[in-house]
Amino acid sequence: MKIGFIGLGLIGGSIARAIRYFYPDAEIIASSRTRATLEQAVTDGVIDRIQDTVDEAFADCKYIFLCAPVSNNAEYLEQLKSIIRPSCIITDVGSTKCDIHAKVTELGLEANFIGGHPMAGSEKTGYANSKRILIENAYYIITPSSQVPEEEVARYRDFVESLKALPLVLDYRTHDYVTAGISHLPHIIASSLVNLVKDSDTQDGIMKLVAAGGFKDITRIASSSPEMWEQICMTNRENISSILNDYIASLTHIKQQLDEAQSGAIYHLFETSRDYRNSLPVKGNGPIQRIYEIYCDMVDEAGGIATLATILASNQINLKNIGIVHSREFIEAVLRIEFYDEYAMKHAAEILRRYRYVIYER
Secondary structure, eight states: OEEEEEOOSHHHHHHHHHHHHHOTTOEEEEEOSOHHHHHHHHHTTSOSEEOSSSSGGGTTOSEEEEOSOHHHHHHHHHHHHTTOOTTOEEEEOOSOOHHHHHHHHHHTOGGGEEEEEESOOOSSOSGGGOOGGGGTTSEEEEEEOTTSOHHHHHHHHHHHHHTTOEEEEOOHHHHHHHHIIIIIHHHHHHHHHHHHHHHHSOTTOHHHHHOOHHHHHHHGGGGSOHHHHHHHHHTSHHHHHHHHHHHHHHHHHHHHHHHTTOHHHHHHHHHHHHHHHHTSSSSSSSSSOOOEEEEEOOOOOTTHHHHHHHHHHHTTOOEEEEEEOOOOSSSSOSEEEEESSHHHHHHHHHHHHHTTOOEEEO
16 A cells, blocks of 8 residues: 655654554655655654655555645645546545635546544644654544545545544535634634733733643643644634634623623533533543543652552552643642553552542542
8 A cells, every 4th residue: 555645744744653553564655845854754664755746656646645734735636636546545634624625626636535634633743743643542534525436435434443543524514614613713712812811911920920720721722833723714714703703792791791790690601611511522421432540649759659650550550641730720639640441540549548648530
């Protein structure tokens, strides 16, 4: 199987790494505007060959991933049209789908295009931050064009699933509406909130100084690539504007409730949002694997984590992950411990309590 990549940043690099891991015999070629990235990918063993231009070398690829910025992917479609074979499937990883599907229709490439959007990422960008497991257990939206044979869609869906992602087939219009609400609007909110605090801060920067867990958690994504998010917003303007209009109306309504001291309404705001947030499928209600974790209060002293880990290891309890929680604003603990199953989680909590650790289960 031969696979081509045009662009090899965070997402493209992560997909290429996953393909290399699960399909070690696949031939992977790549083209990118940054040659140093490609040279590093060759050194890492992720790709086999560098292509300086998009040319006939891509002709016999089974899949070609467009992983360049959204506005550039449409340009590459024009170059690929005269190159690819009828059996080739072109896909992309863009966060918006309507524009590229329109370009595919314009070029008569509907029989060769299956849109894709891995719902994974990071505020960090570039190939250097790519990881094989980035798309693991993440939804991977697939938006087939109307003329792609059903068996090709099924084959590509199986391919995505083989990379340990969670494929979900959607109409591309539905995709753009949904992502406007759950992805694009949150980025606008995060960025606008950061700028609001920047402009509203005291002269000596007290807001910036004491900004803690709550603020940092909901504004983390404001550190994402400005170039990428400008293009996403420009290619999904109507959906984002519609959702943003509803959000502005919601904020206006909340402001009115505050001005009129409607305590019951404010309570209802937090109650309903809490209940809906807690219903999100991150604890086993959906296809994403449940997380088994506890939180532990610890004294800040040398050897504390090592002692705890030794206690668990001596009781044959395997840890999946362990990390420090830097803020106690919403989590009354400083150490997060993740396990592979529920039994290990409950057994660990019981043992640690015997050693007088304060344990919180969520």
